Amino acid sequence: MFGVTILGxxxxxxxxxxxPTAQVVTLNEQLFLLDCGEATQMQLSRYKVRRSRINYILISHLHGDHYFGLIGLITSMxxxxxxxxxxxYAPAPLQGILQAQLDVAAIVLPFPLHFHALQQEGVLVAEDKFSIECFAVYHRIECWGFIIRENRKPRKINKEQALAYNIPGYFYERLKNxxxxxxxxGETVKNEWVTIPNTPGRSYAYxxxxIFNPEVAAKIKGVTMAYHEATYLDNLIERAANRFHSTSKQAATIARLAGIxxxxIGHFSSKYEALEPFLTEAQSIFPNTQLALEGVSYRIL
Amino acid sequence: MFGVTILGxxxxxxxxxxxPTAQVVTLNEQLFLLDCGEATQMQLSRYKVRRSRINYILISHLHGDHYFGLIGLITSMxxxxxxxxxxxYAPAPLQGILQAQLDVAAIVLPFPLHFHALQQEGVLVAEDKFSIECFAVYHRIECWGFIIRENRKPRKINKEQALAYNIPGYFYERLKNxxxxxxxxGETVKNEWVTIPNTPGRSYAYxxxxIFNPEVAAKIKGVTMAYHEATYLDNLIERAANRFHSTSKQAATIARLAGIxxxxIGHFSSKYEALEPFLTEAQSIFPNTQLALEGVSYRIL
Incomplete structure (x- = not known):
């Protein structure tokens, strides 16, 4: 199971x-929280997401609609x-803000809280079954995107060839690796002679x-599913640029360039009550677009 | 109109x-926000309270369930x-926390934000039509209660006497004051010879x-309506004391001692799904008790 549930x-x-923005990525038994706007802990309850299973929280930037819910979630945990x-994982100044809020309440958390300041693009976490990367995006203040990848599954054994090369059964697990x-x-038997690649790992980019920038497409090239902000419709393309945001069509253009x-799409401006126009505009450029709707889980296929 | 609307x-x-805790006191055209737990801004929207009319926010203490919603409300304003x-009006350390959160987002608020650190018991604000006082309560960390009083209305003129003393019409407004x-x-005409007192001003104590402490009753003596926390039922009276909280019966005892x-009653523990027992226990000691229910406005009579 690999999917994302929208909380805001x-x-x-x-x-x-x-x-405000928050999403939970589920990858088998692991939950990853991406941003944590105000009331995220209430949204987790409403949609029955078990907060105890969240081990990684990734914060893109320090505008309040992306992190004001974090301190409440942590203290509730x-x-x-x-x-x-x-x-x-978050921009560095968040650590001091969280600590100040714990200090004034004389709270000592009963669990280890490991704060990792985001500093450069690259791999943040490399575990057996998944990895997390970050990359810079282009906003008014320091802002990061993230990619969660399920690790490539082990290779499959080509039994006919393995027998032909007389490879003993006890070595099959190592072949898979x-x-x-x-x-x-005798001569070395190259792995690729006796195995075939498995399905490639899926990936989710956030x-x-x-602002619209084709470099984002380069950074998320080939991921399975991407979320891209789409704050405005096309007629407000200038306002989007002035505020370092994107339009729905621009988000779709990134998706097309990235070959995902x-x-x-989400992060809709409060100007808009109806969301359908966002979908129509994006699908004119990238048909396989969906609106990020609260409480809905989208499978990464 | 004098009343309180419960948001949390x-x-x-x-x-x-x-x-989490938040309430709005309405006194004619003024709104006062008492505490501001997470998602207060969403609750204000839900119950159609106009945030633009809130000019005073009073924060009792720096446990998160009483202030985590403040920064979101301020930035939305x-x-x-x-x-x-x-x-x-809040404990002093809150100012630095708010400022740090504005700074990392590079936010300059378009309105003057006046932060007043609570330091001693007494009058915080004395306006024509109302006043605000604070008093210390007894919690694990620095914690304050508040009293909002409507000012005593002007005196009423006893027309018969005013005529008998030949008081000119232009002086009637000053008589009322x-x-x-x-x-x-000739001799001075004493105000009390020609006027009668109006209804005394009503008041709301928060x-x-x-923890249960009869000194709280002394501090709110004679107010019209009081809100008192009631975190636990009577069978958890020891837990209440250990955690510097009160039971429902203790809240009712304070009300009786204070002659309100x-x-x-509110601030119910998450242990309890049903709230009726809080009411039953409190009313056994102070019959005119009501549960603080979200979205409900209680008139101060």
């Missing part, structure tokens, strides 16, 4: 019962008796607040 | 769709173009998180 899809001021570690077989006497399979 | 009535962790001043009349020739007319 609105920009800046909450409106029309839409909440503490009140609920969490003991296992929580990792936060890509190792060559070196018999005591492009938080950003599925696009999600 | 739960303690600590939000539960059963109950929100800015985005909505507020220009008139906002006054915040309590002035004596001093004719050019007793935020506190109406009691509101």
């Amino acid at each position: 899809n609105n920009s800046a001021i909450p409106a029309y019962d839409r909440h 503490g009140l609920l008796g969490r003991e296992h570690p929580l990792h936060i 890509g190792d060559d077989y070196e018999p005591r006497n 492009c938080a607040d950003t 399979k599925q696009l999600l | 009535n739960n303690s600590a962790i939000p539960a059963y769709d109950r929100h 800015g985005l909505l173009g507020r220009e008139h001043p906002l006054h915040i 309590g002035d004596d009349y001093e004719p050019r020739n 007793c935020a998180d506190t 007319k109406q009691l509101l």
